[in-house]
Amino acid sequence: MRKSLQYCILLIAFFVSSNIVSSQELSSNASEANKELFNELKQQENERLERVNTFLLNNPNIKKSLSDGNHIEYIYDVIDGKPIYRSTYNLSAGRATKINHLQVGGSLGLNLDGSGVTVGVWDGGPAQASHPEFANSTDTGSRVTIIDNAIVDGDSGSFSFHATHVSGTIGAKGVSASALGMAPNVNIKSYNWSNDETEMISAVNAATDPIIISNHSYGVPIVNNNGDYLDAWWMGAYTQDARDIDNIARNNPKYLIVASAGNSGTTSYSGGLYAGYDKLTTDKNAKNSLVIANANPTVSEQPIFSGNYEITNLVINSGSSQGPTDDLRIKPDLAADGTNLTSSIPTDAYATYSGTSMSAPNTSGSLVLLQQYYHQLHGVYMNSSTLKGLVCHTAIDDINVVGPDPKFGWGFLNAKASAETILEDQNSQSVIDELTLDEGGTYTFTFSAQAGEKLKATICWTDMPGNIATNGVANDQTPRLVNDLDLRLEKDGTTFFPWKLDYSASTGFSNSKADNSVDNIEVIEIDAPTAGSYTLTVTHKGTLQGNVGGPFDPQSQDFSLIITGSNLTLGVDDNNLLENLSVYPNPSNGEFTISFQSNLNSVDNNVKVEVYDLRGRKVYNNSFINSSSVFKETISLNGIKSGVYLVNISEGNKSTSHKLIIE
Template sequence: MKKYVFLLGVGLMSLTYGQETNVEELKKLGDQFQIEHEANLKFISEIAAKKGWDEAQLKKHFLGKYGDYLVYIDNTDIDQIKVADVDKLYDNTISGVAVTGEGMTVYQWDGGRIDTAHTEFTDDRASNMESAESPISDHATGVAGIMVAAGVSPAAKGMAPSANVVGYDFYNNLNEIVTESANNLEYMISNHSYGYQAGWKYGEYDQSLGEGWYWFGYPSMDENESAYHGIYSTLDSYIDNIARNAPQHLMIKSAGNDRNTGPGTAVEHAVLGDNDEWEISSTFRPVNCGTTGYDCLPYGAIAKNILLVGSTNQVAGNGRYNGPSSVSPSVFTSFGPTDDGRIKPDVVTQGSSVVVPTANNGYWSQGNGTSFSSPSVTGIAVLLQQLYYELNTEYLNAAELKALIINTTNETGDYPGPDYKYGFGLVNAFNAANLIVDETNNDAIIINDVKAISEKSYALTATGDEPIRATLVWIDPAKNPGSLSFELNGRTPMLINDLDMRIIEDSSLTEYMPWTLDVENPSAAAVPGDNVLDNVEQILVPSPSAGSYTLTVNHKNGISGITQAYALVVSGAKLSTQSTNDLQAKKVGIYPNPVRDILNLSGLEGDAQVQIISANGQIVKSEKVSNKQVNVNSLPAGAYIITIKDETGATAHKFIKK
C-alpha cells in the first residue's frame, strides 16, 4: 500500500507576514480597534441624544462608522451531517480513527449569548464571554448547536458533538477577535454568522420612521443597485489584516441571505441620502441582485483570507451527494462575484431546513440561512484539525485548512470548476479526512514559502486513475483602507501578492492553468487561464496520463513583504521520490534562539552566504560564513530573519536578538 506524503517544511518566513502569529502586531491592532469602538459608542450616543432615540435600541443594529461606511449589522439567518458525509468521521471509517471534536475548542461571534443550560451542551461545553447585559439569543444558541450539539435530539446533532464552544456577541468583534487570536497560538477556528446590511432589509433602522422596508444604498449612485454589495470595505481590510498576522486562525463566515430580498413592488420605504440620513421614497426598486442573483455579497463578507460559505437546500435523493444535479442553492443565499471579480463564496453546504436548539426553553426549531451553513463547515474544520493532530501531533495553519476543505469539495453547478453560486463546491468532510489519512489515495499536502526572487517546483507522479486537483492558498496582505474608494462595481483588483501555479505534463509539455471566471459574464463556465484576482488558485487535470508532472509556484510583480507563505494541497498525484528526498533532506537550522551573541548554523553543506533582515525589511548584515557561526552581538534587540544559502539551496529562519 502507498502512503500519503505529508511535507511540513519551514521555509522563508516574513517577520510580520509568515507562518507565525505576530502577537505584537495583533496587540497594536486591538488597541486601534478599541479606540474606534469607543469613538463609535460616543458617536451612537450623540445620534441618540440628537434625535431623542432609545440608545440601547439603536445599538442593537448600528455599530457606527468605519471609513465611509455607516455599519448596520444583523444575524444571517440529521441532514447537514449526511450532506457533508460527516458521520463517516465518527465511527472509525477513516483508517480506524474516530473524531468527534473531543478536547477541541471553537469560537463564535454572534448576536448574543448562547443558552449554555440547553441539554445539547452537556458537560459545560458551551461558555459565554459576554456579561448578562448581552441577551441570550436563539440565533447564537442555534449556531453553537450546529457546531457542537451533543445530539440529545438526533436531528440536531452538531458536526463536532464533543467539542467546546466559546461565544461572544458581535458588538466589539474586531478587538475580541484580535485578543483571542493572540491567545490561541497553535490553532484557532471561529464562526461568524452575521452580516452588514446591503440592499433591502425589513426592520426598524430609524426610530423616527419605525418598522418597514429600508434600502441600504444611495439612489444618487444608482436607483436599483446598492453599492454595498460586492465592495471590499474598510471592515474587510481589517479582517484581512488580522488573518495576515494570525496565520493559525481560520475565520469562517456566512455569505449572507440578501438574494431575492425586497418588497417586489413599489412601496414607501427609506433610502440613504447623500448626507447619510434616511429619506422616504416610493420609487420602485427590484429585489436584491435582480433576476440573476449575482453580485449579492454584502460588504464585510468580501475579505480575501476568510472561508466564505454559501447555502444549499437539502441534497436531493437520500440526503447524500449524488452528482452536481443533486445540489441546488437556497433561495436566499448570496451569490458572488465580488466587485473585483474574485471567486466567492468559497464553498457551500446545507443551510435550509436545519434543526437547531433554541434558547430559554430547552426546545428545538427548524431554521434557514447561511447562518446555519457556515457553522456546519466550522464544525467540520474542527474535526479535520483534531484528526490531523492525532496523526501528526501538530495542527494545520489557516491556509492549509482552507486549501484542504476547498480541494476536497464535491462538484456543483452546471459546468466543471468553480462558479459564483457555489464557489469551489459542496464541502465533504469524508473526502477531506481521506486526503489526510487514507493510505490508498496517495495524495500530498505540501507547505512551503515562496521566495521573492525564485520559482518553486515540485515533481509529481500520477497513476492516471483519477483527476489531478491542486489548490494553492495564501494569506494575502490587506488592501490599505486609505486606498479604498466607495464606488459602484469598482473593478480594481484587491490582490496584493499575485502567486501563480502551473502544472506541466513532462512528456508532452502540456501546460495546465488555474480556473478563472469572468466578472462581466458571471454565469459563464470557468475556464483555465492566468488568475490575477484570487488568493486561491485551483488546477484540474481531468484525465491525466500515468507518468510525471511538474507543479510550479511563482509570482509576478514582486512580493509585498519579505516573502509570501502559501499552502498547497494536491490530490490524484504524489510527490516523486526526488522531490520528497529534496524537501526532507533540507534541515538547515539555527540555535540558540533567542540569541545574545553568537548564532550557530546547523546542517550546512560547506560555506554559506548569510543575510540578516530587520523588521522594516532592511538588510543589516550580509556575509560569507565558513565556520557555521554568525556574530549578532552588534544588532539591536528585536526580531530578525536570517536567510542562509549554501550549495543545496536557501532557507530562512526567524530569530530574536536579546
C-alpha cells in the same frame, strides 16, 4: 423629552459597557504585531461606537433595533450619515457534507468528536451554556464558556436563540439525535458581536484554550426592516471591515474565520455588477476568511439500509447571497447544507432554522474535526490557508456548473474527501504541504501520476490586507490581491492553468482556465490526465510584500499546496514500480491480488505489503520473496471491517500506494 434623554443615556451606558469587553488584556504570548493591531482595532471600535451614539442622540426617533417578527437588526455603524444595521442570517446536514463518516461510529473509523479543540462563536448574544446539548463528556459541566453576557440582537430572556442554535449546529452532543452537532465534544467560547474584532485577537492568543476557528453568522443586509437599501457601492466592496479580517488572519496564521454569506439571494437592487449577483457586504469580501453559502441538497441512503448517504440533487438555496466581489474574486468560497437544520434553542428546547447562519456553523464544526484529525497524525494544527485550501480542493462541484462560480464558490463541502486526503498525504498518496516562496524565487515539484482519476493541484495563501475601496465608488474592479502567486502544471510541453472567474456586463459570469491575478487560492484541474511525469511550479508577479522588517528587506509569502490524483508517485525515480501495477478486485470482500512488473535488477527484490486504515493504523504487514519478472500475490484480510484502506507496496527503494475499498 425626559424619556428620550433617559433612553439615550441607557444607550450610551450600553455602548460604554460593550466597549469595556474589548479592553481585556492580551495574553503575554501575543506577538507585537497582534498587540499593535489590537490597539488599532480598539480605536476603530471606539470611533464606531461614538458615531452610533452621536447619531442616536441627534435622531431620537430612529430605533437602535428593528424587528419583522422573524429576525432582528441592530445599528452597528453610521456611514455618510446613514445607519448600517447588523442582522443575524436566519430565515440532516452532516450526511450531506459527509461529516458523519468522520464522527464516532463513522465509516472511516476515525471516531472524531472535536475533543481538545476550542472554537469561538460570535453572535447576537450568549448561547444557553446549560442546555443539555452542551454538557461535557462526563455530564459534570458545560463545554460552553460565556464571555459576553449582553444580548445585542434583541432576544428576550437571558440567552440568544440564534447563538444557541448556531452553537448547537457546531457542537451539540446529540441528546436529541436529530440535533447532533458536527463536533459533539468541542469547547465553545460564546461572544456577542459588539467588539468582535478585538475579541478575536484576544481569543486566538489566549493563554488557555486559544481558538483556531471562529464562526460569524451575522452581517449587514442589503435592505433593512425599514425598507432602506444600502447604497450600491457597498455590495462587493473591500471595506475597512474586510481589511480588518484579513489583517487579523495574516497576524495569526493558524486561525480560520468562518462567516455566513448572507440571506439576500432574492433581494434586487440597481447598480450592481450584474442582476441577481454582487450581494456580499462588508467583511464577506475579505480574502483570508472562509465565506459560506447555503445549499439545499437532497440526500438519500444508497443502497437502502446500507448507512451510506449520497447527494441525489444539489441546488443553492434561493435566499443565499451571491458573489462575487467587485474585483471578481471567487466568493462565497464554499457552500454547505444550511436548509432546515434542527438544533438547540434556549429553555432546553429545539427548533429548525434555515439560512447561511446554519451553513456556516455546519462548516465550522466540520473544520474542527479535520483539524483534530490532522493534529492526531502530525502533532500540530494546519495553517488556516492549508485548511481553507483543502476544503476548497475537495469540494463537490455544483451539478450545473463545471468549475467555480459566484453561488457555490469552489463547490459543496465534502468533509470525507478532505479527511481521506489528509491520510493519503500521510501515506505519500497525496500532497498537503506548507511552504514558503521567497522574493524572486520559484518553487518546483516533480511527480508522476497515472491516467484515470482527476489530477488536481491547489495553492492557497493568507494574503496581506489590501487597499480599502473608496466610499461611493461602485463596482471598482481594481484587484485587492497584494502578493500574487502563480500556479502552473506542465507535462510534455503542455502548460495547464488555474481556474478564474470571467465577467461580461452583458452576459454575466462564467469561468475559464487562465492566469488568475485576483484570488489568493488557485486551483488546476485536469479531468482526463495521461500517465507520466508532471512538473508543478509556483512563482509570483511583482515584488512580494510582508509585515516584517523594512520596506526594502527581502520578503516572502507562506503558501499551502494540495495535490491529489491517481497513484501519485512523489518523484519520478519511484515510478518504475507503477509499470503494469494492478490491485484487483477493487472493491473487494477482503481478498485481493497485487500484480506488477518487477525490477529484477534491484539488489533487494523482496516485496513488502502494508495495509492501513484511515486512522493510520496498520492492519496488515507482510514481506514476499520475489524471483519472477512479474510479481503476483493474493492477500486475504480476514475479518476486516468494511471501509476505505490504503495499500502500501514497496520493492527495494521503490514504493507506491493504492486506495482499497472493502465492502
